[in-house]
Amino acid sequence: MIVLAFLVQALRIAVPYLFAAAGGVLCERSGVIALTLEGWMLTGAFSATLGSYYSGSAWAGLVCGVAGGLLAASLHALATVRYRADQVVVGIAANLLAVGATRFFLRLAFDSSSNSPRVSGFDWFAAVSGGGTSDGASLLSSLANPLVLLGMLSLPFVSWLLNGTPFGLRVRAVGERPDAAVSVGIHVGRVRWLAVLGAGALASLGGSYLALEQHQFTDSMTAGRGFIALAAVIFGNWEPRRVAVACALFAIAETLQIQLQGLQLIPSQFVEMIPYLLTIIALAGVVGRSVSPAALGRQVD
Amino acid sequence: MNVLRRLAPILAPLLALLIAAVVGDALILTFGQSPAAVYRLLVDGTLGNAYGIGQVIYKATTLACTGMAVALGLRAGLFNIGAEGQLAMGGFAAAVVGLLLPVGTPALLAVPVCLAGAALGGAAVGAVPGVLKARFGAHEVIVTIMLNFIVLAFLNWIVATRLHVPEQLHTPDIRAGAIGRLAGAFPAFHGSAANWTILVALAAAGFMAWHLFRTRQGYELRAVGLQPAAAESGGVHVGRVWLRTMTLAGAIAGLGGTNFVLGYKQYYEEGFAAGAGFIGIAVALVGRNHPVGVLLASLLFAVLSQGGLAVNAVVPKQMVDVLTAVVIIAVAVTVPEMQRLVRGAHGANR
Numbered sequence: 235m236i237v238l239a240f241l242v243q244a245l246r247i248a249v250p251y252l253f254a255a256a257g258g259v260l261c262e263r264s265g266v267i268a269l270t271l272e273g274w275m276l277t278g279a280f281s282a283t284l285g286s287y288y289s290g291s292a293w294a295g296l297v298c299g300v301a302g303g304l305l306a307a308s309l310h311a312l313a314t315v316r317y318r319a320d321q322v323v324v325g326i327a328a329n330l331l332a333v334g335a336t337r338f339f340l341r342l343a344f345d346s347s348s349n350s351p352r353v354s355g356f357d358w359f360a361a362v363s364g365g366g367t368s369d370g371a372s373l374l375s376s377l378a379n380p381l382v383l384l385g386m387l388s389l390p391f392v393s394w395l396l397n398g399t400p401f402g403l404r405v406r407a408v409g410e411r412p413d414a415a416v417s418v419g420i421h422v423g424r425v426r427w428l429a430v431l432g433a434g435a436l437a438s439l440g441g442s443y444l445a446l447e448q449h450q451f452t453d454s455m456t457a458g459r460g461f462i463a464l465a466a467v468i469f470g471n472w473e474p475r476r477v478a479v480a481c482a483l484f485a486i487a488e489t490l491q492i493q494l495q496g497l498q499l500i501p502s503q504f505v506e507m508i509p510y511l512l513t514i515i516a517l518a519g520v521v522g523r524s525v526s527p528a529a530l531g532r533q534v535d
Numbered sequence: 536m537n538v539l540r541r542l543a544p545i546l547a548p549l550l551a552l553l554i555a556a557v558v559g560d561a562l563i564l565t566f567g568q569s570p571a572a573v574y575r576l577l578v579d580g581t582l583g584n585a586y587g588i589g590q591v592i593y594k595a596t597t598l599a600c601t602g603m604a605v606a607l608g609l610r611a612g613l614f615n616i617g618a619e620g621q622l623a624m625g626g627f628a629a630a631v632v633g634l635l636l637p638v639g640t641p642a643l644l645a646v647p648v649c650l651a652g653a654a655l656g657g658a659a660v661g662a663v664p665g666v667l668k669a670r671f672g673a674h675e676v677i678v679t680i681m682l683n684f685i686v687l688a689f690l691n692w693i694v695a696t697r698l699h700v701p702e703q704l705h706t707p708d709i710r711a712g713a714i715g716r717l718a719g720a721f722p723a724f725h726g727s728a729a730n731w732t733i734l735v736a737l738a739a740a741g742f743m744a745w746h747l748f749r750t751r752q753g754y755e756l757r758a759v760g761l762q763p764a765a766a767e768s769g770g771v772h773v774g775r776v777w778l779r780t781m782t783l784a785g786a787i788a789g790l791g792g793t794n795f796v797l798g799y800k801q802y803y804e805e806g807f808a809a810g811a812g813f814i815g816i817a818v819a820l821v822g823r824n825h826p827v828g829v830l831l832a833s834l835l836f837a838v839l840s841q842g843g844l845a846v847n848a849v850v851p852k853q854m855v856d857v858l859t860a861v862v863i864i865a866v867a868v869t870v871p872e873m874q875r876l877v878r879g880a881h882g883a884n885r
Binding site for chain 1: 696
């Protein structure tokens with residue numbers, strides 16, 4: 235039962251990472267730096283909360299969450315693809331924008347600077363299982379959420395998209411050799427637009443999961459998860475399968491830290507550092523060097 | 536056409552500010568307020584009285600330092616997203632030095648020693664991406680972002696376990712090295728946090744200008760920023776320039792930490808950097824990576840930041856966070872557009 239509880243908790247922690255990292259892989263493989271995963275998640279979480287609050291339906295919340303993510307991603311694509319603005323600058327600024335805008339509209343919509351009222355989420359079996367945290371049925375019921383399933387499918391989906399479809403071939407071509415892609419008639423801008431929009435939608439699903447699972451939006455609730463997902467993308471060398479392993483690894487480390495909190499074995503701050511340290515080590519190439527898509531961050535005229 | 540060419544560097548930030556103002560109007564209108572009244576409140580609360588001006592000077596001091604840390608990197612073609620961590624480490628190092636000095640150390644000795652500690656602390660954090668880039672080719676953007684999290688987590692840990700005042704998230708007061716408030720000389724600033732660290736920021740700007748435009752190392756730095764390959768074949772050791780630039784940038788950001796630690800609170804507190812490293816990116820962009828531009832831009836963003844508090848009763852202060860982000864994105868969009876426009880106009884003229 236302890237093992238089951240551990241795995242369930244790790245999976246729940248991993249879901250937002252899987253979504254955002256899937257978006258990150260798609261975006262970066264097309265040559266657009268995914269520094270705004272955090273902002274897209276936060277936007278998704280907030281718009282999902284709005285949708286769920288005003289409609290009373292978690293499904294409507296989900297749709298709104300994705301719409302919010304798409305909106306934020308189209309701003310990003312407009313600036314970096316259409317107007318060829320520096321991807322790093324826009325990426326960093328868009329995160330500031332997401333934090334500021336969600337706080338601003340939190341005040342506007344709910345007159346609060348910290349959190350929204352309770353909204354409905356996906357509680358399919360809550361009535362059946364009742365309370366009790368160690369109860370197996372209630373543990374499994376916390377996984378009976380369409381977003382958990384979607385989250386687990388997100389990286390396999392991106393893998394299929396990249397490696398099994400003509401669109402994926404174009405994405406990879408545009409991310410590696412944009413000049414060559416242009417010469418065979420691929421519209422680089424259009425492919426990147428679609429990749430960025432797809433990334434925004436995926437990351438916002440991760441944010442929607444957070445908000446709908448906690449039944450509310452709280453200020454800056456993504457708390458750096460987008461950057462951990464980015465770390466997973468780089469640590470996983472931009473390959474969906476390895477990125478999924480990286481997400482699982484980071485989620486397990488976090489679960490261990492929560493479970494062992496009472497024992498004070500390792501300070502929590504050091505567990506927080508793990509994804510970032512591993513990423514830097516991977517980038518420096520000490521063990522199994524990460525090699526980014528060749529045209530990452532490069533503008534195409 | 537020459538006029539347009541000369542004005543282009545200023546026009547782009549101005550256009551960006553205009554776009555931000557329009558977004559600001561829209562946000563204010565969603566709250567059912569009059570934009571003109573809110574902007575007047577913002578200006579009155581910042582530049583309309585001595586306290587407001589003092590607060591603007593205080594905030595601009597930190598932003599000038601982080602802005603220069605970003606600008607210096609950009610001059611060498613490096614994106615220093617790590618100013619946040621460098622700033623925090625600088626402030627922490629200054630506090631540690633100030634705690635280690637014996638009580639009663641003369642300020643003439645204690646302040647420079649604390650400043651040196653801050654510069655070293657920031658430089659150490661800045662050197663890491665420099666080394667990793669020069670030695671392993673690791674992209675400095677990712678390394679500095681990740682390093683921010685690592686540095687802040689490390690500082691939180693060390694303050695929480697070793698150095699904090701019970702029930703607080705800050706260190707004890709430093710024993711020596713405090714920098715006086717401006718109010719000591721100009722009583723009108725009474726109550727504001729403005730302090731003489733502003734001279735450190737001005738000196739850093741002077742140093743940056745001299746280094747960039749009057750030294751051989753600065754020439755190499757700019758050459759690497761414009762064309763690393765050409766610089767390399769011209770005999771410049773590009774890796775060494777990267778390392779030197781990131782270290783120097785870290786030192787300047789680290790000095791910014793003394794504004795809070797030595798000049799304002801006399802202790803290091805968890806989270807004091809509060810995004811100043813990221814706003815430094817905006818400062819560098821709007822200031823066009825020039826020391827004078829950075830100083831002016833730091834004043835602009837300090838006005839915005841302080842102005843948010845001034846209007847908070849009417850419109851949420853987060854409005855200024857949105858505006859800051861809009862300015863950055865708009866500058867990022869308008870600068871290359873403007874360059875294309877100028878180039879296009881020039882080409883058509885021939």
